[in-house]
Amino acid sequence: MTISDKQSEKILNLIYDAAADNELWRSALTEIADLTQSQGGILFGQSMSESRVYFDYNGRLDPQCNRAYQERHIRNAWSEHMEREPVGRVVFSDDAVELSTLRTTAFFDEVLRPQDVSHNAMIALAAREDFRAAFNICRSTRQGPFGADEQKLFEWLVPHLRRSITLAFRLDGYRAMQRAAFDVLEQLSDGVMLLDRRAHLLFANAAARALESDGTLRLRQSVTTYSPSHSQRLTELIRSALEGSAGGSMNMPGRVAAQHLTILVSSVRGKDVERFSDLNLKDAAVLVFVIDPANRNSIPLTRLMDIFGLTQAEARVALASSSGKTMLETARFLGLSPNTIKTHMRRVLTKTATARQAELARLITSIGTVRFPNDVC
Numbered sequence: 323m324t325i326s327d328k329q330s331e332k333i334l335n336l337i338y339d340a341a342a343d344n345e346l347w348r349s350a351l352t353e354i355a356d357l358t359q360s361q362g363g364i365l366f367g368q369s370m371s372e373s374r375v376y377f378d379y380n381g382r383l384d385p386q387c388n389r390a391y392q393e394r395h396i397r398n399a400w401s402e403h404m405e406r407e408p409v410g411r412v413v414f415s416d417d418a419v420e421l422s423t424l425r426t427t428a429f430f431d432e433v434l435r436p437q438d439v440s441h442n443a444m445i446a447l448a449a450r451e452d453f454r455a456a457f458n459i460c461r462s463t464r465q466g467p468f469g470a471d472e473q474k475l476f477e478w479l480v481p482h483l484r485r486s487i488t489l490a491f492r493l494d495g496y497r498a499m500q501r502a503a504f505d506v507l508e509q510l511s512d513g514v515m516l517l518d519r520r521a522h523l524l525f526a527n528a529a530a531r532a533l534e535s536d537g538t539l540r541l542r543q544s545v546t547t548y549s550p551s552h553s554q555r556l557t558e559l560i561r562s563a564l565e566g567s568a569g570g571s572m573n574m575p576g577r578v579a580a581q582h583l584t585i586l587v588s589s590v591r592g593k594d595v596e597r598f599s600d601l602n603l604k605d606a607a608v609l610v611f612v613i614d615p616a617n618r619n620s621i622p623l624t625r626l627m628d629i630f631g632l633t634q635a636e637a638r639v640a641l642a643s644s645s646g647k648t649m650l651e652t653a654r655f656l657g658l659s660p661n662t663i664k665t666h667m668r669r670v671l672t673k674t675a676t677a678r679q680a681e682l683a684r685l686i687t688s689i690g691t692v693r694f695p696n697d698v699c
Contacts, residue, residue, distance in 0.1 A: 351381025415442035481675035513612035518605035644686035
């Protein structure tokens with residue numbers, strides 16, 4: 323299956339925009355279904371032990387069948403098989419359960435048959451303990467099973483889907499803290515800024531103010547950087563968010579040697595406007611996050627291990643390498659031989675679907691820096 327550059331750009335834009343505006347997942351799923359000549363798709367987060375779906379975004383599948391799934395069929399032949407599959411692997415339902423066997427189940431009669439679904443492409447995008455975020459694209463009997471061309475397309479999409487869902491969790495976490503209190507934001511290692519409808523600064527946390535002190539940011543009436551070219555890009559992202567888009571991201575060098583920063587811009591939408599109004603910030607329109615991957619205290623090893631299936635040793639190498647250290651510096655820092663570091667790095671790059679250290683660094687910056695009670699560094 324060959325897709326054009328225009329199609330590729332469209333679907334990737336939808337996937338990454340969905341991180342800031344979750345409702346866009348419906349459009350992204352529908353677009354992927356059309357590319358693969360399928361019925362539709364769904365992305366959901368659920369707990370098998372709790373028999374609970376925490377969120378779901380439905381791209382053209384039957385909502386009544388989805389309700390039947392949530393009420394009676396969260397545990398089924400497909401979901402039980404996917405519990406054993408690693409995060410990021412593309413699994414076709416016909417390889418997991420024979421269609422003849424599936425047709426004998428109540429799950430098929432109540433959820434699949436009414437909407438003429440017989441085949442499914444399934445990917446676990448994130449997993450932690452009993453929670454899984456899962457991606458599914460469904461086909462009818464007439465459309466038939468997925469093949470090698472679809473396999474290649476889904477494998478190409480996997481790292482993008484996983485990065486977007488991880489970023490979405492991150493942004494949701496920030497918004498949850500915004501709802502709680504600003505003093506929580508003061509404790510974050512990442513810079514957080516809130517702008518009004520004129521792009522004027524309403525709030526900057528301690529980390530953002532520290533970036534102003536070292537010359538990286540300029541927090542006057544608006545937000546700029548020490549670099550004119552990066553300031554121009556930041557202004558474009560802010561303007562785009564103010565005009566109603568989901569937002570976007572950019573990378574820039576910091577003022578410290580070998581430092582790489584990622585800036586995320588997200589529009590304030592819908593119910594979030596009301597929440598900021600409750601905090602006497604009724605004009606809040608744009609959130610800006612500045613993430614420093616060199617600040618390792620904020621990224622637990624266990625989170626990298628869960629998301630990418632890394633061993634503890636591989637996670638330590640990933641963190642050290644993503645902060646700009648050379649191979650020899652990483653070896654000295656971790657007390658390991660350069661050959662051992664090279665071996666771990668090969669595995670890290672494979673598991674994270676990155677090609678080089680700089681790309682790994684950009685990926686690490688998209689991992690949440692919010693510490694949860696059970697996180698272990």
